[in-house]
Amino acid sequence: MSSAKDERRPAGELEAGVLAALWAAGAPxxxxxxxxxxxxxLARTTVTTILSRLHExxxxxxxxxxxxxxxxxxxDPHGLTARRMHxxxxxxxxxxTALARFVAQLSPDDERxxxxxxxxxxxxxxxxxxxxxxxxxxxxxxxxR
Amino acid sequence: xxxLLFLPLLLPFALPPLARRCLDRxxxxxxxxxxxxAVLVLAGASVAALGALVLNGLLEVPVxxxxxxxxxxxxxxxxxxxxxxxAGATGVLTVGAWTLAxxxxxxxxxxxxxxxxxxxxxxxxxxxxxxxxxPDAYALPGRPHRIVVTTAMLRSLAPGEREVLFAHERAxxxxxxxxxxxxxELAAHCHPGLRPVRAAVALAAERAADEAAAxxxxxxxxTARAIARAALATQAVRSxxxxxxxxxxxxxxxxxxxxLLAAPRRRSRAASWLALLVIVCACVSAGASVAxxxxxxHQVEVAQGEAAR
Numbered sequence: 001m002s003s004a005k006d007e008r009r010p011a012g013e014l015e016a017g018v019l020a021a022l023w024a025a026g027a028p029x030x031x032x033x034x035x036x037x038x039x040x041x042l043a044r045t046t047v048t049t050i051l052s053r054l055h056e057x058x059x060x061x062x063x064x065x066x067x068x069x070x071x072x073x074x075x076d077p078h079g080l081t082a083r084r085m086h087x088x089x090x091x092x093x094x095x096x097t098a099l100a101r102f103v104a105q106l107s108p109d110d111e112r113x114x115x116x117x118x119x120x121x122x123x124x125x126x127x128x129x130x131x132x133x134x135x136x137x138x139x140x141x142x143x144x145r
Numbered sequence: 146x147x148x149l150l151f152l153p154l155l156l157p158f159a160l161p162p163l164a165r166r167c168l169d170r171x172x173x174x175x176x177x178x179x180x181x182x183a184v185l186v187l188a189g190a191s192v193a194a195l196g197a198l199v200l201n202g203l204l205e206v207p208v209x210x211x212x213x214x215x216x217x218x219x220x221x222x223x224x225x226x227x228x229x230x231x232a233g234a235t236g237v238l239t240v241g242a243w244t245l246a247x248x249x250x251x252x253x254x255x256x257x258x259x260x261x262x263x264x265x266x267x268x269x270x271x272x273x274x275x276x277x278x279x280p281d282a283y284a285l286p287g288r289p290h291r292i293v294v295t296t297a298m299l300r301s302l303a304p305g306e307r308e309v310l311f312a313h314e315r316a317x318x319x320x321x322x323x324x325x326x327x328x329x330e331l332a333a334h335c336h337p338g339l340r341p342v343r344a345a346v347a348l349a350a351e352r353a354a355d356e357a358a359a360x361x362x363x364x365x366x367x368t369a370r371a372i373a374r375a376a377l378a379t380q381a382v383r384s385x386x387x388x389x390x391x392x393x394x395x396x397x398x399x400x401x402x403x404x405l406l407a408a409p410r411r412r413s414r415a416a417s418w419l420a421l422l423v424i425v426c427a428c429v430s431a432g433a434s435v436a437x438x439x440x441x442x443h444q445v446e447v448a449q450g451e452a453a454r
Contacts, residue, residue, distance in 0.1 A: 012270025013311070016292070019269035020307050023276075024299045039304045059267045076266065076276050102282035102298075102310055103376040104397050111380055113399040114373050117406060 011050075014042070018050045019059060019073060028063055028070035147222040147230070149437035150197050153190035156430040157338035160187060163423050164345035168400075170416040173352035179420050180349060181325045184342050186427040188332035190434035191339075195234040197441045202231020204445065215448040221441070237337070245334035252330075259283075263291045271318070272311070274299065280378040282310055284317035292318070301378035306371035309358050313368075316357035322350040348397045355401050356409075369405035372398065 021037040022029060029037065031048040038047070051071050054060045062069040106114065160183060167176045203209050204219050205227055221227055263273045263285055273285075273293045280298040285291040292314040299307060317323070329346035332339045359368040376398045446452035 010270070013315075015269035016272035016311055017308065019272055019274060020294070020299050020311070021304065023274050023296050024302070024304075024307070026300065037304060040308070054269055057267055057269075059269050073274065074267075102313060103372060103379055106376055106380045106398055110399050111377065114377060114402060117399060117402050118370065118373050 011053075014046070014050050015054060018047065019054060022060060022071060022073045028065065028072040030065055030068060030070050034071070147198075147201070147226060147437075149433050149440065150194040151230075152433035153187070153194040153430045153437070154336070156426055156433075157187045157191055157336045159426055160184065160339060160423070161341040161345070163419065163426065164342045166419055167423060168345055168348055168352070170410075170413065170419050172410065172412075172416075173349055173356055175416075175420065177322075177325055177346065177349040177353050179423050180342060180346050181328050183423045183427040184332040184339055184346065185328050186431050188335035188339055190427075190430040191336040192238070193434045193438055195238050197438045198227075198230045198234040199238065201227050201441060202234075204448075205231075210448075213445070213449070215445070216450045217448045219444060219448045221444055241334045241336075245331070248330065248334065259285055259293065260287055263293055271315070280375065282314065282375070284314040284322070286318060286321070286323040290315075290318035298375060298378070302371060302374060305362065305364075305367050306374060309362050309368045309371035310375065312358035312361035313354045313372075316354040316361075317350070320353065320357070322354065325350055344397075348400065351397060351401055352404060355405060359405060365405045365409075369402045372405070373402050 017038060017040070018034060021034050025033075025037060031044055031051055034051065035042060035044050035047045051060065051062075051069075055062055055071065059074060060071045061074050062071045064070075160180075164180050167180055171179065201219070201221055204213055204215060205224060210219070262275075266273050266275070268291060271290055271292050273291050275293060275295045277295040278297050279295055280301055282292070282294040282298045285293050292311060294310065294314075298310070302310060325346055329343040333343040355368060355372065359365045362368060443452060
């Protein structure tokens with residue numbers, strides 16, 4: 001992904017990318033760290049602008065760190081949203097065809113097939129991100145809170 | 146006439162095997178459009194035919210015939226065919242209407258909850274993040290479009306893979322894929338033979354969004370990896386779910402990943418023939434249904450003494 005391409009993307013998409021990086025990190029990040037996490041060639045000033053815009057909207061909070069700020073996503077009080085959503089959406093067996101989910105459920109055969117496909121693909125990113133770890137554990141390297 | 150009305154009831158059973166081949170051979174967007182249009186036409190034709198059969202049966206009952214102002218007996222197939230056909234058609238229509246109402250109620254409720262919760266949260270661009278240990282992500286149609294992603298899903302993906310996820314969900318929203326899914330859902334309740342096609346349409350929509358995402362990030366392998374990792378992460382959490390029936394054939398996710406890892410398909414002549422066959426199937430069904438209903442209407446007019454035999 002070239003930086004020129006990224007700069008041309010709509011502001012909304014950039015905001016989404018930055019917010020996702022903050023949530024994935026699970027710890028306050030400085031604009032420099034966000035830029036590194038995004039790994040997309042965005043200019044640091046752009047990242048800073050996006051972060052302050054998100055802060056104005058109340059989507060992220062910030063704390064002083066050194067001479068600048070570190071940003072963190074604002075938590076939903078008590079995780080209410082998540083609970084309501086999950087109880088409603090998980091109730092049905094044919095869970096809402098109208099909501100196009102990213103991935104469907106896997107059968108045991110599917111799971112084995114997927115791991116085989118990824119292994120035969122042999123891409124370097126696969127192993128380092130833990131998909132092929134045995135026992136179904138899939139912990140991202142950026143995870144942990 | 147009655148024979149014409151049975152054709153639209155049989156043809157939907159031919160669509161599921163054709164749909165499977167369409168998924169393998171056609172470009173995802175073409176498959177999505179072809180299958181959705183076909184499924185709607187076949188469903189409409191079958192409902193019209195079922196309706197005509199029910200009416201035909203009802204008009205054989207003397208009381209109802211006099212209410213319908215029939216002065217001559219209705220000259221259709223023998224009662225041995227008409228009455229059981231009418232009873233069967235009534236059953237199919239009733240069950241269809243019942244399951245449709247139930248499914249519509251459920252999905253509307255789920256959709257409304259998802260919408261209210263998403264609207265309540267502040268959104269960054271179109272992204273709505275939900276703090277939850279369950280990896281999940283979906284496109285939420287409506288105004289404005291939203292992508293709803295849980296924190297667990299974000300954390301199980303690498304930065305580039307998150308871009309794939311967003312591009313995939315944006316493709317669903319930008320191309321209005323929920324309309325195709327709703328059409329397939331509606332058709333599935335109209336005729337039992339069309340039920341398996343619902344999954345085919347859903348898979349075609351996912352494949353179309355996958356290809357769109359691969360085009361946006363410019364990397365098919367990365368796209369395949371993002372989907373596989375998201376699916377495996379979901380699986381790790383959900384593995385203790387009891388309501389789970391193992392599938393005999395490969396499920397949708399491995400097929401999507403395999404399709405992305407393979408080289409993009411070139412247009413083949415077989416694919417064009419396949420699409421044509423599906424279209425012909427739909428046209429024949431619609432034609433038979435219209436002809437059958439018109440013929441039945443004419444018979445009723447004859448029986449009412451309004452038209453000459």
